Amino acid sequence: MLFSSGAFSEVVLAQEKATGEMYAVKCIPKKALRGKESGIENEIAVLRKIKHENIVALEDIYESPTHLYLIMQLVSGGELFDRIVERGFYTEQDASALIKPVLDAVNYLHSLGIVHRDLKPENLLYYNPHEESKIMISDFGLSKMEGAANDIMSTACGTPGYVAPEVLAQKPYSKAVDCWSIGVIAYILLCGYPPFYDENDSKLFEQILRAEYEFDSPYWDDISDSAKDFISNLMQKDPEKRLTCEEALRHPWIAGDTALCKNIHESVSRQMKKNFAKAKWRQAFNATAVIRHMRRLQLGSSMDSSQHRKQNLTSMPGKKEEKEEIKTEICSNNTNQGMKTFTNDSEDILA
Template sequence: YCMQEWVSGGELFDRIVEKGFYTERDASQLIHQILDAVKYLHDMGIVHRDLKPENLLYYSMEEDSKIMISDFGLSKIEGAGSVMSTACGTPGYVAPEVLAQKPYSKAVDCWSIGVISYILLCGYPPFYDENDAKLFEQILKAEYEFDSPYWDDISDSAKDFICHLMEKDPLKRYTCEQALQHPWICGDTALDKNIHESVSAQIKKNFAKSKWKQAFNATAVVRHMRKLQLGTSLEGPSQITPTSPCHGHLTAGVGAMRAAQIRTA
């Protein structure tokens, strides 16, 4: 038997859309929680490898409920001398080095947090294309913009924070510890202007359940990656996950990890 904690607060996007007031500071506080939790995982040597909004759940229906990280089906223990190179994760949130099938580290989780931060501030993803190959090309080049008018009311500090996490070079990319020290997270640079109308409208448009909960054709993804000549995995076959939630088998809250299955292979 495996005892698991009941998480009843619903998904991150649903809570944001339902709110009548949502600010940059709210987004900063959410990301602070996520960074705390992922830092704990990284300190324990665990890399999640599939961080995305669908895997961020509220513990309860309470207004001040904490965020829980779910679905550790692709997570791995980063052992001394071990190499991770399997192309796994969810299209749109996966780091460039993963798509390039280069050896990678826990920095891939930090990239994903950058993507999540971007979405929380505008309601749409930094990378998008109906054509999978073109989507991967965007990610590999780290090509994204802070488009007007959606980003006009967002602080330069928030944009700087995102740029440090969505840094193409994993060696220059912020760690969770560094991100927690950024003024947008630990200071007072996050703005209090209500951005709910714009963000919620974009979330409903770009992440409607009929779209972001549909199954993703993983076979097609692998085929496109081969066309892009992204190399051969040193760790095993590609594991690009569906965009739908995988009904979390393991959750981690801030300061605590609810253990079930951690992939070690």
């Protein structure tokens, strides 16, 4: 079963024969990796270091002559915003409870010297469909190890609405960019719309660069001062003044009892459906906007890599013969590599 397709990979569902366990398999054609080997090597290096209950785990790696397969822990509970919209009751306390494990997981990453660099609601998934399911952080394709060779992080990456001002300014940045993104996510969780938005990309980036946002009435009238303080301290323009994840975990809105229990579902879900359900909104919040902005600023040779990213934003076509090739390889060759053996007796491997 095809889960999703990306710039140069597809994610499919596979079952381990011995146990019946289901996994998500990221299938990457080697021909698509030419010139981008360092990116996938970085992602694998990061994933191999991580073991946290709120982070999607890399279970195994398999390499065939034509493809690379990343065997990932399966998460099946859907995206964060979709689950909130489906609820009938939702409070500040619920939002606080959602942000806490994200902070804990990102704090863990930062303790390992890992910066995610693309935290956004689409990368926050529920582990399973159950009501009490835990939240999981996914997609480490843009993650970076601090202190690696040639590592002064200044590459423009991430998703515009969630990216920190220092990234857009192409200043050297640190793990504080993740804390900014968590602040943006928390803001949306409490009102249903983003702190920064404009149909014009340049104006959007100007808002972010100035850290220009408001707690608008009436949407924020019933939200606690503690919640606003929490967000304001994460969305500080100066990264040196921004709360770290460890500090944010000690904030009263997370660690104390200041989050309110009033039902805000009607207002928040209405705004989420209005602002995030439309394709045109999702299109406005993609990496091409960052690339256009950085090109306009003419920020030197770093634009070469940005142009490569732009060229890779279109989805890989779902050619049947390519899928059959992937299916054959993952089913018939893996036993020779000492890897988990996956079922190959139905179209559920790749559809």
